[in-house]
Amino acid sequence: MNLELFTLPSNADFLRDHQSLTSIIPKIEAIVGREHVTTAAEDLLCYAYDATNRHCRPDAVAFPANTDEVSDILKLANEYPFFVVPRGAGTGMTGGALAVQGGLVLVMTRFSRILAIDTDNLVAEVEPGVVTGHFQEVVEEKGLFYPPDPSSAPYSTLGGNVAECAGGPRAVKYGVTRDYVLGLEVVLPTGGIIRTGVRTAKGVVGYDLTRLMVGSEGTLGVITKIVLRLFPLPEVVRTLSVVFSRIKDAARTVCEIIRSGVVPRTVEYIDQSAIRCVEDYLDIGLPVDAGAMLLMDIDGSPSAVEATLQHLVAICDKGGAHQIKVASSEQEAKDLWRARQAISPALFRLGPDKINEDIVVPRNRIPDMVEWIDELRSRTGLTIVTFGHAGDGNIHFNIMLDRRDKETLEKAESAVEELFGKTIALGGTISGEHGVGITKAPYIGMEIGSEELALMKRIKAVFDPNGILNPGKIFYASPPTADD
Amino acid sequence: MNLELFTLPSNADFLRDHQSLTSIIPKIEAIVGREHVTTAAEDLLCYAYDATNRHCRPDAVAFPANTDEVSDILKLANEYPFFVVPRGAGTGMTGGALAVQGGLVLVMTRFSRILAIDTDNLVAEVEPGVVTGHFQEVVEEKGLFYPPDPSSAPYSTLGGNVAECAGGPRAVKYGVTRDYVLGLEVVLPTGGIIRTGVRTAKGVVGYDLTRLMVGSEGTLGVITKIVLRLFPLPEVVRTLSVVFSRIKDAARTVCEIIRSGVVPRTVEYIDQSAIRCVEDYLDIGLPVDAGAMLLMDIDGSPSAVEATLQHLVAICDKGGAHQIKVASSEQEAKDLWRARQAISPALFRLGPDKINEDIVVPRNRIPDMVEWIDELRSRTGLTIVTFGHAGDGNIHFNIMLDRRDKETLEKAESAVEELFGKTIALGGTISGEHGVGITKAPYIGMEIGSEELALMKRIKAVFDPNGILNPGKIFYASPPTADD
Numbered sequence: 001m002n003l004e005l006f007t008l009p010s011n012a013d014f015l016r017d018h019q020s021l022t023s024i025i026p027k028i029e030a031i032v033g034r035e036h037v038t039t040a041a042e043d044l045l046c047y048a049y050d051a052t053n054r055h056c057r058p059d060a061v062a063f064p065a066n067t068d069e070v071s072d073i074l075k076l077a078n079e080y081p082f083f084v085v086p087r088g089a090g091t092g093m094t095g096g097a098l099a100v101q102g103g104l105v106l107v108m109t110r111f112s113r114i115l116a117i118d119t120d121n122l123v124a125e126v127e128p129g130v131v132t133g134h135f136q137e138v139v140e141e142k143g144l145f146y147p148p149d150p151s152s153a154p155y156s157t158l159g160g161n162v163a164e165c166a167g168g169p170r171a172v173k174y175g176v177t178r179d180y181v182l183g184l185e186v187v188l189p190t191g192g193i194i195r196t197g198v199r200t201a202k203g204v205v206g207y208d209l210t211r212l213m214v215g216s217e218g219t220l221g222v223i224t225k226i227v228l229r230l231f232p233l234p235e236v237v238r239t240l241s242v243v244f245s246r247i248k249d250a251a252r253t254v255c256e257i258i259r260s261g262v263v264p265r266t267v268e269y270i271d272q273s274a275i276r277c278v279e280d281y282l283d284i285g286l287p288v289d290a291g292a293m294l295l296m297d298i299d300g301s302p303s304a305v306e307a308t309l310q311h312l313v314a315i316c317d318k319g320g321a322h323q324i325k326v327a328s329s330e331q332e333a334k335d336l337w338r339a340r341q342a343i344s345p346a347l348f349r350l351g352p353d354k355i356n357e358d359i360v361v362p363r364n365r366i367p368d369m370v371e372w373i374d375e376l377r378s379r380t381g382l383t384i385v386t387f388g389h390a391g392d393g394n395i396h397f398n399i400m401l402d403r404r405d406k407e408t409l410e411k412a413e414s415a416v417e418e419l420f421g422k423t424i425a426l427g428g429t430i431s432g433e434h435g436v437g438i439t440k441a442p443y444i445g446m447e448i449g450s451e452e453l454a455l456m457k458r459i460k461a462v463f464d465p466n467g468i469l470n471p472g473k474i475f476y477a478s479p480p481t482a483d484d
Numbered sequence: 485m486n487l488e489l490f491t492l493p494s495n496a497d498f499l500r501d502h503q504s505l506t507s508i509i510p511k512i513e514a515i516v517g518r519e520h521v522t523t524a525a526e527d528l529l530c531y532a533y534d535a536t537n538r539h540c541r542p543d544a545v546a547f548p549a550n551t552d553e554v555s556d557i558l559k560l561a562n563e564y565p566f567f568v569v570p571r572g573a574g575t576g577m578t579g580g581a582l583a584v585q586g587g588l589v590l591v592m593t594r595f596s597r598i599l600a601i602d603t604d605n606l607v608a609e610v611e612p613g614v615v616t617g618h619f620q621e622v623v624e625e626k627g628l629f630y631p632p633d634p635s636s637a638p639y640s641t642l643g644g645n646v647a648e649c650a651g652g653p654r655a656v657k658y659g660v661t662r663d664y665v666l667g668l669e670v671v672l673p674t675g676g677i678i679r680t681g682v683r684t685a686k687g688v689v690g691y692d693l694t695r696l697m698v699g700s701e702g703t704l705g706v707i708t709k710i711v712l713r714l715f716p717l718p719e720v721v722r723t724l725s726v727v728f729s730r731i732k733d734a735a736r737t738v739c740e741i742i743r744s745g746v747v748p749r750t751v752e753y754i755d756q757s758a759i760r761c762v763e764d765y766l767d768i769g770l771p772v773d774a775g776a777m778l779l780m781d782i783d784g785s786p787s788a789v790e791a792t793l794q795h796l797v798a799i800c801d802k803g804g805a806h807q808i809k810v811a812s813s814e815q816e817a818k819d820l821w822r823a824r825q826a827i828s829p830a831l832f833r834l835g836p837d838k839i840n841e842d843i844v845v846p847r848n849r850i851p852d853m854v855e856w857i858d859e860l861r862s863r864t865g866l867t868i869v870t871f872g873h874a875g876d877g878n879i880h881f882n883i884m885l886d887r888r889d890k891e892t893l894e895k896a897e898s899a900v901e902e903l904f905g906k907t908i909a910l911g912g913t914i915s916g917e918h919g920v921g922i923t924k925a926p927y928i929g930m931e932i933g934s935e936e937l938a939l940m941k942r943i944k945a946v947f948d949p950n951g952i953l954n955p956g957k958i959f960y961a962s963p964p965t966a967d968d
Contacts, residue, residue: 120739120848121877143743165688176686178695179663192935200844201876202660203913204649204699205920206932206958207940211662211695215688232745255604259627261716261785301745301795304788311785360684364604392685393605429687436689448690452678456691458946462939474690
């Protein structure tokens with residue numbers, strides 16, 4: 001994988017005046033105000049990164065404050081033309097916010113208002129730059145609940161969450177970002193402003209532009225407003241951790257739990273590789289010989305939660321658990337979650353760089369996948385740690401390495417390709433919640449057929465005939481050719 | 485409203501040989517077999533209707549049995565060209581299955597296999613001609629649950645449900661058809677075969693073609709396979725009916741219930757007009773002076789349901805209910821539902837024809853809407869009965885009349901237009917679950933702006949460049965012009 005891949009040969013001279021985007025900076029300044037545009041090297045550097053830790057320097061960065069400004073910039077971009085890359089907080093895992101072809105990065109963080117929270121109809125209207133975690137706190141103060149909880153929630157923005165269709169541990173019970181977006185305001189790549197969807201619980205008028213935008217990774221438009229569905233805040237949350245000798249038993253127990261009609265709010269699993277990695281880091285007495293640990297939260301009314309808890313303990317017991325801990329206080333719950341939360345920092349003791357993938361397999365194929373990963377680990381000698389959302393079959397697969405070690409890097413890249421092949425063979429998908437961006441773009445053909453890709457590219461061309469918005473993502477976003 | 489509206493002037497000579505579609509019948513026969521094509525007048529008549537009670541005679545009807553046959557027919561349709569109108573059971577409420585421009589009706593009922601029910605992963609794969617109610621029974625025998633429950637479920641097909649994004653009373657807790665479709669196999673209007681979505685709980689690879697197809701009313705492709713998410717079957721269901729003097733109190737109570745964190749499986753309301761209409765029909769002692777009745781089902785584990793029931797009764801009591809009946813047996817529950825289920829047959833005592841709309845307003849605006857409808861009723865003298873899904877804000881608005889009475893018909897049509905205007909003004913949508921089809925197409929511009937409509941038409945053109953599939957629906961599906 002290298003960034004040369006993302007140069008679009010057919011677009012080589014797209015930016016007629018690429019080296020001097022600076023010459024139209026005054027026009028961008030006239031739109032957003034001088035203080036909201038920068039070409040200073042240190043600023044460009046800040047907006048050259050995202051959570052993939054790759055580096056793509058934009059030519060300029062602008063910070064628009066309202067829909068009309070975004071519209072004017074996009075009109076200008078088509079006229080000139082130049083590339084525009086919308087960006088939230090840059091916490092994406094696949095490079096969606098990177099200016100891989102240069103151009104203007106459009107930072108949406110000034111769109112930071114919560115416009116309305118309707119406690120009767122359980123609907124909120126927000127701007128895309130609102131930080132997910134902040135929004136959660138604000139609605140929780142009103143007794144409401146916004147379930148999607150990507151682990152970047154303290155920093156990520158709702159606009160980025162919508163663009164990538166972010167998930168998180170609670171998805172097993174509450175679904176992903178897509179399930180909460182009722183409607184959007186979007187500036188099309190050509191500068192037109194559209195409003196999609198509804199402000200009500202239901203609505204089926206015309207094509208579903210809302211869900212077409214969700215997960216389109218900033219390639220079909222710039223989101224400027226979001227209407228979100230909310231839930232009432234569950235009264236209580238209880239946590240339990242369950243240790244199994246064999247991961248097969250853990251996975252079978254998860255299937256059994258969900259089939260029994262009880263859906264916990266989270267069903268996280270940590271396999272032996274992750275348990276050992278964390279124990280080595282924290283030294284908190286984790287069961288390093290265990291095949292897997294499950295970490296479950298259940299929520300609801302106190303009586304329902306109590307009944308569910310008994311029910312879960314019984315199923316886990318029957319399923320062969322050899323240790324079950326139920327937190328009896330908030331502090332104990334935090335302690336149980338500590339192992340799960342320590343995985344990411346602990347990982348970096350194993351190597352300075354991380355390749356992380358978020359494949360999904362049918363829930364009952366997790367043991368097959370983990371077994372296969374064990375085999376891959378011993379065969380390649382790579383440092384591989386996995387954990388994930390067992391209830392969804394969503395496995396976070398991490399290879400820890402030093403990218404400067406070219407031999408290991410090549411081995412890791414070929415392991416990722418093998419992983420994707422195995423995932424597809426098990427009936428899964430190569431991305432559960434991170435999107436495709438640039439890191440998975442070379443592999444999209446393993447999952448999506450050529451007819452479907454051609455259709456997606458033609459849809460892209462309908463929205464963005466000049467190919468100015470977030471180029472180089474998903475399927476390289478090259479303009480459709482006669483073959484498409 | 486008349487069907488002349490649906491003649492596309494620009495397509496007047498579309499069917500070069502429209503009067504003699506019969507001349508290519510042998511080619512269609514060669515694809516599906518002679519016994520699966522008909523042009524007999526009595527057959528054409530059968531497939532000229534749907535639940536709108538409008539009449540559009542097709543030129544021929546074919547009954548394909550597999551994906552390749554559908555693909556071959558669509559290729560032929562582009563080559564010739566002729567119009568193709570896919571059809572499930574014809575239970576649609578807005579004319580989606582009507583051959584408004586003639587052409588070939590493609591009846592999908594031979595696609596009637598349930599291909600797989602995966603009890604570990606709670607996923608099913610079905611063909612589109614499977615009857616919804618049959619599918620529900622089959623999964624329930626396995627302890628699973630398919631929640632969407634349009635009232636046509638005993639007859640409607642899953643393919644039609646997906647094409648229209650069908651809802652039903654349980655949507656308040658469980659969502660609509662869209663929320664259950666994980667993936668599809670679709671024959672594109674040009675004959676290409678695509679597979680969309682995933683077979684797993686999550687997936688975000690490429691644009692969301694799955695949800696773009698859901699609710700597209702048979703205009704973007706012919707669905708040939710559906711992957712559906714299932715739930716475990718709730719252990720028990722309990723029913724209660726609650727009578728309020730004033731509809732305002734009923735609506736406020738519904739908001740209070742949902743805000744309290746308890747979402748009943750159904751929250752139906754019947755207003756005074758419907759209570760009186762049903763009582764007049766059944767004579768079962770309904771409270772004809774009541775402002776509204778709520779009918780609620782709650783489901784879950786026995787202990788959770790018991791707790792919820794107490795909680796609901798307390799909220800209703802506090803909300804000013806003057807009668808609360810809790811069914812203590814299945815038979816009593818059926819009796820409580822009898823009033824709701826009798827509405828449709830009872831309505832026809834008020835007039836031989838029905839104009840029915842399914843608008844949605846924010847849940848807490850139901851009283852405003854019902855008050856406005858009362859005013860409309862007295863102002864126009866029209867026979868209007870409303871009921872609906874209070875938890876969703878989804879109101880079924882019915883005008884009973886004799887269509888031969890032209891004066892009343894005109895008055896009714898102008899009342900519908902007023903209704904839609906009021907709906908939009910209250911922040912609602914003109915269709916919660918029936919789609920747009922032909923009956924709402926003239927009004928779509930009240931809800932969807934010209935920029936959005938132009939975009940939808942351009943998407944239509946990407947999928948169906950020759951405009952052969954289900955013409956005349958949603959936005960008349962005319963080919964995009966230079967102005968679009």
